[in-house]
Amino acid sequence: MSIKESHFRGVDLNLLVTLAVLLRERSVSRAAAHLHLGQPAVSGALARLRELFDDPLLVRTARGMEPTERALELERRLMPALGDIETALLERREFDPPTSDRTFVVGMPDWVELWLAPALLARLDALAPRVRLAIVPTDPFRGTDMLELNEMDLGIGPFVRGPAWRRERALRTMGFRCIYGAAPLRAGQGLSLRDYLRFPHVLVSYRGAFDSAADAWLAERGQARDVRYSSARFASVPAILMGSPALATVPAVLAGQWCNSAGLRDAPSPVPMPEFTVMSVWTAARDSDAGLMWLMDLIAALAQGDAAT
The missing domain is CATH 3.40.190.10 (Periplasmic binding protein-like II)
Structure with a gap:
C-alpha cells in the first residue's frame, strides 16, 4: 500500500491519540487525567482536531459531551489503525532485564x-x-x-x-480454607459444620455482599450462617480474627501465609467451595x-x- 506524504503534513499522531481518549472518556478533564496533561492542553488539542477535520467532533449536551457522526466515523476507522501502530512500536522494543528501567x-x-x-x-x-x-x-x-x-x-x-x-x-x-484466631477451637480440632454455623463470619466481597456460594449451599439445606462483617479487602482479616471469635474463608495460599505470620489456624471448610x-x-x-x-x-x-x- 502506498501513501501520499503530503496528506500527513501538519498531522501530529499525538492528536489522534488525544482524540481516541476524548471519544472514550467524553470529558476533557478525564481525558487530561488519563493523558497526564493539563486541561488547557487537551482543550487546545481538541481545537486543533476540530480544525483538522472541519467538524465539532464533541458537542456539549445535557448529558455531557457527545460525539458527532463524523467523530463516530473517525473512531471506527482510526482506532484499529492506532492499535496496529501500538503493536508495531511494541514489536520493536527490546527488553534487557538487567538494564531496563521500565x-x-x-x-x-x-x-x-x-x-x-x-x-x-x-x-x-x-x-x-x-x-x-x-x-x-x-x-x-x-x-x-x-x-x-x-x-x-x-x-x-x-x-x-x-x-x-x-x-x-x-x-x-x-481452593479455599477456613481460618480463625480467637475462636475457641483446640489446636488440631477439626472444623465441623456445627462450629461453622455457631461462629460469626467475616466475608470478603468486592460488591459489598453478605452471601456467597457457601450461603447458597447452606440455604438449599435449610441452614444459614451468621455473616457479621463484609469487606472488599482481605488485608484487614487477620487483625479482625485475632481479636474476635469469628471465621473467614480465604484462598488457600493466603491461609498458609497467615498461619505462619499471624499465628492463625486454618481448617478445611465443612461447606463445599468451588475451586478457582x-x-x-x-x-x-x-x-x-x-x-x-x-x-x-x-x-x-x-x-x-x-x-x-
Whole structure:
C-alpha cells in the first residue's frame, strides 16, 4: 500500500491519540487525567482536531459531551489503525532485564498482592533491579474494563471471562480454607459444620455482599450462617480474627501465609467451595511486548512454584 506524504503534513499522531481518549472518556478533564496533561492542553488539542477535520467532533449536551457522526466515523476507522501502530512500536522494543528501567502497571486484588508481591520483588531485585512495579487494585469484575481504559498493563487474579481481544493465561488453580484466631477451637480440632454455623463470619466481597456460594449451599439445606462483617479487602482479616471469635474463608495460599505470620489456624471448610483459577490477563496488542511477556513468565513461575507459597 502506498501513501501520499503530503496528506500527513501538519498531522501530529499525538492528536489522534488525544482524540481516541476524548471519544472514550467524553470529558476533557478525564481525558487530561488519563493523558497526564493539563486541561488547557487537551482543550487546545481538541481545537486543533476540530480544525483538522472541519467538524465539532464533541458537542456539549445535557448529558455531557457527545460525539458527532463524523467523530463516530473517525473512531471506527482510526482506532484499529492506532492499535496496529501500538503493536508495531511494541514489536520493536527490546527488553534487557538487567538494564531496563521500565515501569509496569500491574492490577491485583489485595490478596494476590499479599501472596505474590514479596517473592516477586525479591526476584526483581536479583534479575531486574531498575524495573519498577506500580500495583493498582482490581477485582474479578474489573479486569477487562481496566485493560480497555489502559489503567493497567497486566492483570493478575481470578477474573471472569472476557472478550476475544483480552488474552488469558492460567497460572494456578486453588481452593479455599477456613481460618480463625480467637475462636475457641483446640489446636488440631477439626472444623465441623456445627462450629461453622455457631461462629460469626467475616466475608470478603468486592460488591459489598453478605452471601456467597457457601450461603447458597447452606440455604438449599435449610441452614444459614451468621455473616457479621463484609469487606472488599482481605488485608484487614487477620487483625479482625485475632481479636474476635469469628471465621473467614480465604484462598488457600493466603491461609498458609497467615498461619505462619499471624499465628492463625486454618481448617478445611465443612461447606463445599468451588475451586478457582488465578490468571494473567492482557490485551492482544501487547502480544509482542517482550518486557510484558518476561514479567508474565516471572509471575507465572512464582505462582506455580514453592517461592510463592
